[in-house]
Amino acid sequence: MTSPSLQLIAQLRAELTPSERSVAAALFFDDLVRRCHSAAQANGWWEHRDKIIELAKAHSPELARAAQALITIANAGLICSEAGELMDYARKDSPPDDHLPDYPGDAVEAADVIIRALDMSGKKGWPMGQIILAKLECNERRGKRHGGKAA
DSSP: OOOHHHHHHHHHHHHSOHHHHHHHHHHHHHHHHHHHHHHHHHTTTTHHHHHHHHHHHHHOHHHHHHHHHHHHHHHHHHHHHHHHHHHHHHHTTOOBOSSOTTSBHHHHHHHHHHHHHHHHHHHHTOOHHHHHHHHHHHHHTSOTHHHHOOO
8 A cells, every 4th residue: 555645746746747846856855954954953953053153253253254164064074974874884784774674774874964964954044955956957967977087
């Protein structure tokens, strides 16, 4: 038995044009950005980072810009940390995840990479759905291995 959500997805795929599906995907990503960032805020991931920015702003605009840059770098580090966990699972032939045993560990860690990136996108106010579509269109025009790169 297929779930109602999967049935709706199949119906929309059949009824929407590729262009309409792209718009729906962008809206979906923007909803995920809001959800990821809201969950991160609710779980306290931004308390100290926001305080650092607040203190830096009180000191000077230059310090505020530096604090913003360092927090972005720290967030990129968290994304890399999740990517490292993905690689660890892959090296172990991807056993089930400890918290979501119905899924391979590398797939769950890939989701964590995306969740961390979407959280940062929410904090920065990036329209990630639009950016992803624009980047996909750019990549589609770049050719094989983006101009023949070896890997």
